[in-house]
Amino acid sequence: MSDGQTDADFRAGLRDWLEANCPEQMRDSGTSESAICWGGKNWEFSSPEQKLWLERCAAKGYTVPTWPVEYGGAGMTRDQEKVFHEEMNRINARSPLQSFGIWMLGPALLHFGSHEQKLEYLPPIARGEVRWCQGYSEPGAGSDLANVQTYGEDKGDHWLVNGQKIWTSYADKADQIFALVRTDRDAKKHLGISFLLIDMEDAGVETRPIKMISGISPFCETFFTDVKVPKDRIVGTPNRGWDVAKYLLTHEREMISGSGALESGGRALGAVLTDTLEQLDATLKADAMRCEIDALAMGLTLERYKDQAEAGQGAGDASAMLKYMGTELNKQRHELMMSAGGSAALEWDGDVGNRAGDWLRTKANSIEGGTSEVMLSIVSRRVLGLPA
Amino acid sequence: MTEEETMLADMARGFLDGAAPVSAFRKMRDEGLTHDAALWKEMAEMGWAGVLVPEEAGGSDMGYAAANVIAREMGKTLAVSPFLSTAVMAATALRQVSDARANAALAKIASGDVTYALAVDEGIKHDPDATAMEARADGNGFRLTGKKTFVVDGAMADRLLVLAKTADGLTLFDIPADRAGITRTQSNMIDARDAAKIDFADVEATGEDVLGQVDNAMTVLRPALRAGQAALAAEMAGLSAGAFDMTVGYLKERKQFGTEIGRFQALQHRAAHLWCETELTASAILNAGRMMDSDPENAELAVSLAKAKATATATLAVQEGVQMHGGIGMTDAYDMGFYMKRARVGAEWLGDYSYHAEKVAASRGF
Structure with missing residues (x-):
């Protein structure tokens, strides 16, 4: 982006490019599972257009608009990114790519990684060539995440990793995993963890999908048995992986919090419920209005914190607030949609789509990435300064 | 908040902590007072009364976001003032009308020399569209008859903005609170602030008293x-x-x-x-x-x-x-x-x- 370029030029340029390059089939703002492109070595595109759309966006850095150009991004400022999303929304363009690499590992590498690591790992994420998953939770380390027991024994040029992860989203489809591994059993629990990058094809890595109440299996158990992890496959310094994890959790919380928010141009609950609105009683309508008011205020709050982040102030501990409020609101919203759907919403893939599946999925929102209760404890201790 | 807004908030906080802490409100409540004229004068000197008054009329014209910053700081320590009725609402109404009379009124608001109250509500809930009070045409003017309730700052205000029904709509009148036919009764409010029930008995109003246009309040x-x-x-x-x-x-x-x-x-x-x-x-x-x-x-x-x-x-x-x-x-x-x-x-x-x-x-x- 040249300095002399005006905002209007920038918008017009994007608009022209999108008009010329976004395939017709990709302009349905599809949010169903089949509309999503996750990328990765084994990715099967749902259509030739999905592939074309990804390639065209990746060539311009539009899969990760704010990442630096040398790492596969478009180097946009936050204001430019806003314009980008507005123009994408204007033609209902699908997101060309989404992934845990974009949302989580990317930000961690941009912050903690060396230049070499950024060059090695970020462009394949941006091009959708490598799909990452997150290995955080363990059977004995849920809310008490720093209690991870998966152990990496120091073997000189590598760590020998043994242990088990759980709730590893899409581990069965991922090429790589970023994992919290204990590398010092003698240190205090927060100070003996390293943030390791492990190839899912390595000998000794096994995954098993877990079927959830929503009927699908987005989560897995992942087992490590004598997996050799070279010493250069670490983000940050050995035994300081908790710093990376915390930074990433903040990111994850902000990401999940977006689910319950409505930007003023976003889709109103009223519009979602229009088809059955006349059949609904006053109580349900009143609840929906209350939810809408809170969701709008939540949307404005996310915007405010994003603006602060752009100005150099991270949300920090307040991200716990964003995560808590956003996910609780999303659950409310889906409760209302189920209620509004009545018996039609009780069928899997019935007349109102997979509303029941979506509703059940939202119940995990206030558990994953730190439960609502953990978020409230973070706020009470770190923001309000109440005694532990 | 912008840097200016943060500065304004800090300044307001500093002033209010000294001049209007909660203890000052308690003292007023105990003495049965609902208004502190000296405090309002000080606020006017700081530019708060004229926060929405154009500079040419002597205001500080800081805008709505700034007015909200001041109101927020007042809320923290429950400061009592006619800020909302006069500096925010009456000033905004007057600004919609660009004539000499409105400009003169705005100047008086900015200097703290005049206070206003909005006489809009009639029932137990705010519903301006349902206004029943009538302003009957009478020669070149009007005769206002009816009752208003929950007129905040209504007992002490110098002037009233009164909403009344006219032939083809609603009309807003800007009249002195002591005009003949007006009876004000202060309500004994739970928040110990000024609110009044106001009775209008054949109160005379001229075309000059109409703020904006007739039937278009x-x-x-x-x-x-x-x-x-x-x-x-x-x-x-x-x-x-x-x-x-x-x-x-x-x-x-x-x-x-x-x-x-x-x-x-x-x-x-x-x-x-x-x-x-x-x-x-x-x-x-x-x-x-x-x-x-x-x-x-x-x-x-x-x-x-x-x-x-x-x-x-x-x-x-x-x-x-x-x-x-x-x-x-x-x-x-x-x-x-x-x-x-x-x-x-x-x-x-x-x-x-x-x-x-x-x-x-x-x-x-x-």
Whole structure:
């Protein structure tokens, strides 16, 4: 982006490019599972257009608009990114790519990684060539995440990793995993963890999908048995992986919090419920209005914190607030949609789509990435300064 | 908030902590006073009375977002002043009319020499469109007959903005409060502020007294009401913050079962939830101020969102405030009750939660 370029030029340029390059089939703002492109070595595109759309966006850095150009991004400022999303929304363009690499590992590498690591790992994420998953939770380390027991024994040029992860989203489809591994059993629990990058094809890595109440299996158990992890496959310094994890959790919380928010141009609950609105009683309508008011205020709050982040102030501990409020609101919203759907919403893939599946999925929102209760404890201790 | 807004907030806080702490409000309440003329003069000297008055009329013309910042700081310590009635609402109404008389009135507002009250409500709920009071045409003028209620600052105001029905719509009149035929009765309000019931018996008004155009009150009144609603939301957010700070302070201090009660997770989580609500409310209020300054024609959603959210949050803040303080929160000697009573009045004034929720719903496709 040249300095002399005006905002209007920038918008017009994007608009022209999108008009010329976004395939017709990709302009349905599809949010169903089949509309999503996750990328990765084994990715099967749902259509030739999905592939074309990804390639065209990746060539311009539009899969990760704010990442630096040398790492596969478009180097946009936050204001430019806003314009980008507005123009994408204007033609209902699908997101060309989404992934845990974009949302989580990317930000961690941009912050903690060396230049070499950024060059090695970020462009394949941006091009959708490598799909990452997150290995955080363990059977004995849920809310008490720093209690991870998966152990990496120091073997000189590598760590020998043994242990088990759980709730590893899409581990069965991922090429790589970023994992919290204990590398010092003698240190205090927060100070003996390293943030390791492990190839899912390595000998000794096994995954098993877990079927959830929503009927699908987005989560897995992942087992490590004598997996050799070279010493250069670490983000940050050995035994300081908790710093990376915390930074990433903040990111994850902000990401999940977006689910319950409505930007003023976003889709109103009223519009979602229009088809059955006349059949609904006053109580349900009143609840929906209350939810809408809170969701709008939540949307404005996310915007405010994003603006602060752009100005150099991270949300920090307040991200716990964003995560808590956003996910609780999303659950409310889906409760209302189920209620509004009545018996039609009780069928899997019935007349109102997979509303029941979506509703059940939202119940995990206030558990994953730190439960609502953990978020409230973070706020009470770190923001309000109440005694532990 | 912008840097200027933060500076304004700090300045306002510094002034109000000295000139209008909660103890000053308590003293007024104990003495049966509802207005502090000297305090309003000082506020005028700082440019607060003229916050929305153009500079050529002697105002500081800082805009709506700035007015909200001031209102918020006033709310924190329950400062009593005609800021909302006069500096925000009357000034906004007068600004919609660009004639010499309106400019002269704006100048008097900015200097603190005149105060206003809005005589709009007639029933128990805010509903300007349902106004029944009549202004009957009489020669070249009008005769106003009817009753207004919950006229905030109505007993002490120098002038009244009165909404009345005319032949083909509603008309807004700007008349002196002591005109013949007007009887004002101060209400004994729970928040110890000035509000009045006003009786109009064949009160004479001329064409000169009409603010804006006959049968077209809303062009002038609607922006004024919106400005008032946004500033009231800001005041309530300040009130919530004041009550919340007291409560968190108490949680850190009060000991039961041999430890600070703030160690109990049941209370921690409720306090944390309340803080989250105050953050959402703050966003809605900032947004309302920005919209009022940048696109006032389309500010209805933003303002109603702010007022609804601020009402809900203030209600929660004062309930939790009393509950977490326990018995002492119920005593008159403790300030929390003042916050609770002001929050209830603020909840009703200029439209309650339902009123504003309906406005939000209408613009969101319900």
